[in-house]
Amino acid sequence: MEKPSVRKIKYAGNHIYEDQEIADVVRTGTGSILNLYRINEDIERIKSLYTEKNYHNCEVTYTSEMLDNNQADISFNIEEGDKLKVKQILFEGNKFFQEKEIKDVIKTDEKGFFTWITSSGELDKNELEQDVYRIEALYKNNGFIDARISDPEVIFEKDHILIRFKIQEGDQYKVGSVNFNGDLIVSEDRLMQTLKMKTGDLYSREKLRTNLFAITDIYMDKGFANADIVPAINKDDESKVVDITFQIEKGSPVYIERILISGNSKTRDKVIRRQLAVYEQQLYSMSGIQRSVKNLQRIDYFENVDIKTSKGSREDMLNLDVEITEKATGAFSFGGGYSSEDSLFGMISVSERNFRGKGQILSAKAEVSSSSTRFTLSFTEPWLFDIPLSFGIDAYNWDKEYDYYDKDSKGGAIRLGYMIFDYTSAGIRYGYEDFTIDNVNTDFTEVDEGQYVTSSITTSIGYDSRNRPFNPTEGSDHSLSVEYAGGFLGGEIDFTKYIAETGWYYPLFWKFTGFLHGKAGFLDDRSRDDIEIDYERFYLGGINSVRGYEWQDINATPENEDEERGGEKFIQFNAEIIFPILEDINLSGVIFYDMGDAYTKDEDMELEDLYSSFGGGFRWYSPMGPIRIEYGQILNGNEYSGGRWEFSMGAAF
Template identity: 40%
Template sequence: MVKKLGSALGVLLLWAWSVQGQQTAAPEPALVVVAPFAVHTAQPQPQLSLGVQELLAQNLLNLGVDLVPLPDVRRAAGNQPVTNETQALDLARRLKARYVIWGSLTQLGDKASLDGRLVDAQGPGAPRVLFAEGDLANLVDAAQQMAQQVTVHVLAKAVVAEVAVRGTERIEPDAVLVQVKTKKGELLSNETLQEDIRSIYKMGFFETVAADVTDTDKGKQVTFVVREKPSVVDVKIEGNDKIKDKDILAAISTKPFTVLRMNVVNDDVNRIVKLYHQKAFFNAEISPSIDFPQDPRKAVVTFRIKEGKKIYVKRVDFTGNQHFSDRKLRGVMETKSRGLFSWFSDKGVLDREVLDTDLDRVTAFYHDHGFMDARAGSPSVEKKEDGFHVIIPVVEGERYRVSSIQVQGDFLETTRNVAEKLELKEKQYFSREKLRKDLDTLTKHLMDAGYAYAEVDPVVTKNAENHTSAVVYQLRKGPMVHIEKITITGNTQTRDNVIRRQIQLAEGDRFSASAMERSQLNLRRIDYFEEVDIQSSQGSSPEAMKLNVKVKEKPTGMLSVGGGYSSEDGFFVGGNVLQRNLFGRGQYLALKAHLGSETSRYSLSFTEPWLFDTPLSAGFDIYDWYREYNDFNKDATGGKLRISHPFGTWSRWHLAYVFENAKVSNVDEDAALIIKDQEGRQIKSSLMASIERDSTDHPFLPTRGSTATVAVEYSIPYLGSDSDFVSVVAGVGRYVPLWWKFLGFAHVKGGYIFELDADKPVPIYERFFLGGINSIRAFHWGDVGPKDPKTGDSIGGIKFGQVNVELLFPLAEKIGMRGVLFFDAGNAFDDGEDFRLGDFRTAAGAGVRWNSPMGPLRIEWGYNLDRKPGEDSSNWQFSMGAFF
């Protein structure tokens, strides 16, 4: 027992001795004394002595220097400045400090010079000279400079005086410095230096990175020495056939004259793979290689490609679906199996991002049909020899009906009438799409009444027991808002008033969401701007609103030449010079020319769309027109004075006076008598009136909307006309979205000419001729209609009717190409002939329409469904590049 206690006591004494030894070995902090400075100024300022002392002490403390507290220094020095080295050493011994800082402040005009000395009380050698300069009124910078000089000598960790980069060739040094944490004026840290080296490596531009630290009078000079990776002098693509070099090079980031980075090269491999997957080449293999053929610092990067065969989606199937067939669910998806027209488009290509979006589409489809708990699960995709087989699991859940619909909250006088027209109805199956539309309807109803900040919140309560849902619309209208100010920005050419007249709101008006939407649509339809954005902000009060109309101008002038071919006009060339926004006033001026194998046209047109700053449009046309018909030629010059005015939302009326001096010549010797009788000069002086309505969303490739026109022309002898007739033509057409992206179009057109004086017949070229690309497409222009019984010449009719029905569908949406299947029926009838639908000539066919860079293109083939002897069984119709 005694032996154990002795051993324990020995261990304890040994531990105490080692701790004492460690404590003794620990270095004492190197205390620094900041003595009061002597002050030499033009006017006595004794307070500066203590001020300099305090500023210098504070900066040293911030830099990690251990100081003797200033109160102790002032008691020992008696607030008297130290003026020599002997006094400094004596002060250090009394305060048991290692270093003493002393010196003086001298005024130099508005500047002050700090001249100091740093004395090491325990070491030999002369005092260190300290110097700093600054404004006399603000000595902070000067004190900071001197503190940094002291820290260089006092602390083991020195202050960074400068940070630089050496070795860069293509990379800017500043791009490296922004990555490092070592900064000028901060203490040097080995840990920070190592972190900085790692950060520079992560940039990916350098092979080697090192830090070189050297001593200077002002502190440590830190230089990051780098060596850049080799540069890329060329990028090659090999083995590609289905995708062009330029498309691959545009998709990758490795470019000539850039630094070679392997991580970028590897990323480029993935980019190329993705590019091939978009084209259905899912077996494509890309192998990168890097060579240095001439210089080890200059690399040639080669991407070698094995394209393989295309793999398309073969089947898309569903599991768990009971209420809707696979075909119905596939109809709401973008992912499709390969089809008949897929070579025109990307149909059949598997895209994972599109497939993920399709799951949301299927889920939304179920929700729109009452299955409020339905969801589409993660699909399984299996690659087989014939293509990808996609299986999508579906959980349908129960189907819910609407048990009740209520509208609560802030009512307007007309709210009940609007509520009666909501799409979601009681006892119907619940539909999220109808719910969304009803929210838009109610919100717009409140906003059109001036409540710009109106909110409508739906509260949908499900009853899982009887599978019903109750819907409550909560209306909060907020304050009534008026337009306080409208500002217009971005218009460098178009005048403000041209923009303002398209805006359906004005300062002082009550806010209206419909008027704001229509204003934006109006500004887009005039086609003066690339971008149109109407932004709202609160005005001087919650009841006031400011509108900022931001536009970006686009070129409105055009100088163009081109050509094409039409089955009616043959080959032609043409050109035009036009300005749609003349002098920024919104005026239209155009000079056009059209020269073809069978026709030539020249015209000069001018339109003022807002006469006297009202929506009354006025203008004129002057033209010279030559055309070769089958049995005669027409050469005419004339002009038109016209006015028009909009009414309603999509409609406009037109009035015009037309004068034309025409000459009928080169009449065939065997031409019909009605044609021969009109050989010579004909004067037409007529009045025209028409009404048109056009709500379509595109001039060449519309997807919805309708057109309707009624035009009447009266050729009046009392105004000098050689003919006396009234012509009436009316037409109506409508585009209707069908299933998927199929679009239906139906067009009906008819006309009648009333000959008021048998001695002044309607000119032959004013009669109705059918056939061609715009009427009955299995026939050439003029082949449908009355013919002279003796000669067989087409003589046109005084009445006609035609019907065109089309089914349009996308072939290549990205380039604006459509396919069309059509049915045409129609005929023209002469005076004395009955208008009989049974005599309509019929045709059916197919075609392609493309809004090409050269202009609208149509290629259509029509088959004659009731061919008669001597007629063609079918005809091709072609039109491209027409300017007029």
């Protein structure tokens, strides 16, 4: 008898999924020949669909209704059951590690008090399979080279799930001798220095892999891109020791034949090539490739950077394929708001960080607030004459109302900078400023009215290894600058100012980043006695120094004087923990602790009596630029003493 064809497919009892959602996984279709084998497969697919939402006790049956014309209607009858969660995870055979230590490394977890708002207790079979390898890794990375973990036993009860892992720990082994055989291109001592697992350490599979990569990197850095390094393990069951011998075949040296760049529709090839730490016809270098990727990421022209290898024209040749994805580097932004320093403000700016695809930086900005009006224009050529010599020119007009006087400035600067080593640069800047001081409140400041000229040269040296300019997660940023004004340069203002700054970023755990920052300065004022340059002195307080205090709250004014006075020297420390909140929009959170003070020239810097504060806030890399909103709580000994919200638009520290 000929098999009937399917006229219609029905679904009954389903509430969690719509009919169409179930139909999407069912292979039997209308018009197809009724096939019981395929029907049973469809039942399993429907069950799997429900399993994805933790309905593990779902039951599915089918009925068929025979019709005229050799046709049939199929009905899938679904009993969804209850949503099941993991109630308990059991371990058998574990003696060395406690249950809690094992549970800490697996992804499957037990339902808890907050199960109704979290995913705790949900069973993901893929993760459960990986948990076997996670437990095995825990043991094998702690000396248990023979540890075995059975497939987990999953028990579906009426209203919950039980999971049982059976563990065979075996014995714990330490590392005995570590040897190297074969083609050695560096000394054994040099190879031994790279190892993370040495004689006497507990055997660790992960550290063995790390050691293998470290040795491989040494060979790949010397041009041996095809080096074959195999660790041979000899296990002594009596002494519980593992001897490791690395068998090394270096192969032939490999050279970079061509560097091929793709994906750059705007950025010129030479702008990309000058960031590369490897060159055509040189020996292959893994560290050079890694440094090249980091350099290209740091200039922030590209969404993605990838460097792959491909075969060259000979066996000893490789091509490097530099694949990049460009991103927008120009920005037009405007906005307004409230700043803790300038009150109400408005801003409009136009900038291009990759002007004409040559890597040049051009920017214009206007800022107007209730106490300040500033216009700036800036241009930078980072590679003058195609060498790592940067050239820049700045011009500005800045009218600023301070608390006790007004300063109207017009000026400009010419800058030169040179990249000495990787991440290390030196710079020199000549600045000229013509400014007027007026509306002086002589009851509170010694600043004198009049028109002045500041002519200065600033020399600086800096080191910047941060992985990105905004919200970095690793690297450091250090600088030392000396500004000399007056003297043979002319002008009425005569001083030397020294500034030293350091900042360290390091990963903590998950995506949390630690940041330690320090800054100190000294001013040697050589101006005439009738010229007061308090505006060049140091004040602390505000979002870029000791948060919680207003700007100029921390100063060097003697206790018996009313006239506010900045310090000839200062010091500040900042510690932060930064963490992502919404990564898609670059929103981060921060908690911090600040310390600092300003001092007169003859005053001792007493670090135990620094002003301090703590707090937290948010940082957002918005289309208008970096925005910071932070609250600082002042600490006065062991007591709290007020605090304030801070807001700014611009870079941190």
